[in-house]
Amino acid sequence: MIRRALAVMLALLPWWVAPAHSEEPVNRLLEFSELDGWAEDDHAAALDAFLNTCGDINGSDWTSLCSLARAHQDAPRTFFELFFRPVMIEDGNDPLFTGYFEPELDGSRVPTGRYRYPLYRMPSEAKQISPWATRRQIEEGDFMRGRGLELVYVDDPVEAFFLQVQGSGRVKLRGGGAMRVGYAGHNGHEYRSIGQELVARGVFNQHQVSAQVIREWVRRNPAEGRELLWHNPSFVFFREVSQVPAHMGPLGAMNRSITAGRSIAVDPAYVTLGSPVWVEKDGHMSLRRLMIAQDTGSAIKGAQRADIFVGTGDKAGEIAGTMKDNGRMVVLMPIQRAYASLAEEL
Structure with missing residues (x-):
């Protein structure tokens, strides 16, 4: 799945710490009219994404809703308004919305002069x-050589490093x-x-560091850049995900393809996986x-925390x-779950 650890920016940058569960959650029932922009959204696109995983949600009510969703594909907004209620869940922590993505690298199944940086399968002893x-x-020694553990070769060691941080991706062959x-x-x-x-070395100030800045610095300083990447001793091994066609999204925590612009990672302590969630945010991508x-993701903690x-x-x-x-x-x-969640607080 794409979310085994941190989104790439959270893993690389020093400015973000996951909030603690500081307070007992408070639930508030809202009306659909209180959701800014609700009427203008593409509810059909949301229903398509919902149908992709609704059959995997435990609970007889969810099973029934999944069947009803298929029957309401010509009236998606009506489906959501008839069978759901909006509930605002707050735990005392500030809301935070970040984004994540699936990297795409250029590669080859066989090594060439250009494609010479392998992504490895996991060796048995590492298990x-x-x-x-x-x-x-691993990169300097003989641990991996001559064992046939190379899965694919890519043309950029920096992108291979970033792929390991992200944990999954797509390679154009x-x-x-x-x-x-x-x-x-x-x-x-x-x-x-x-x-x-x-930042600790004084190369950049904290606010200057970004994934692209790191890429450019390593490429401008190849010897020092290699040593910098070795500062992180963690190394990720890969497998080919053949059950998901390359044109579809990567697997999420529900072991189904996720959808760009419609799937989010949440904290399952607060949000049932597979649930519809209304998102309102401004910034670069309003x-x-x-x-x-x-x-899900290990950095995604809190009732108002999501990764898009x-x-x-x-x-x-x-x-x-x-x-x-x-x-x-x-x-x-x-x-019924919405009203039950309110009753639990009384």
Whole structure:
């Protein structure tokens, strides 16, 4: 799945810390008329995303709603308004909306002069010994050579590093076609932020560091850049995700493809995976949109915390990297669950 750890910007940058669950959640029932922009949204697009995972939500009421959703594909707004109620869940922490994306690299199934940086399958001993070899030892030593563990070769070691941070992505293959790769495991070493390391060295101030700044600095300083990447001893291994066609979105936490602009990662302690969630946020990518909670992430903690899946490739990465906004999200709960959640607080 695409969300095994942090979104790439959260993992690389030093400015964000996940909020603690500081207060007992408070639920407030809202009306659909209180959702800014509700009437103007594309409810059919939201229903399509909902149908992708609704059959995997536990509960007889969800099973019934999934059947009703299929029967209301010609009236999607009516479906949501008839069978759900908007519930605002707050836990005392400030709202925060960030973005994540699926990287896209250029690669080849066989090594060439250009494509010479391998993505590796997980070796058997790394499954048994933790921590295993460090990033430096794996890339400099003989741990992986001659074992046939190369999954695919890419043309950029910096992008390969970023792919490991993100944990999954898509590789456009030389000669046509594509391969989707997913997280298979890691070497057991804790992640160290290279963004924080650049700040600690005095190379940049904290506010200057971004994924693109790191890329450019490593490419301008290849020897020092390699040492910088080795500062992070954690190393991720991959597997080919053949059950998901390359034209579809990557797998989320529900083991289904997620949808750009309609899928979000949430904290399942507050939001049932598969639930519709109304998102209102401004900033670089202003949104008034019904989205579906289909993913999770270790950095996504809190009732008003969400990570928005922007899409695949460099442009999606640029958008995701600029997203750090306030706003609010409102969970659409099945009617009985909505009223039950209020009764629990009495």
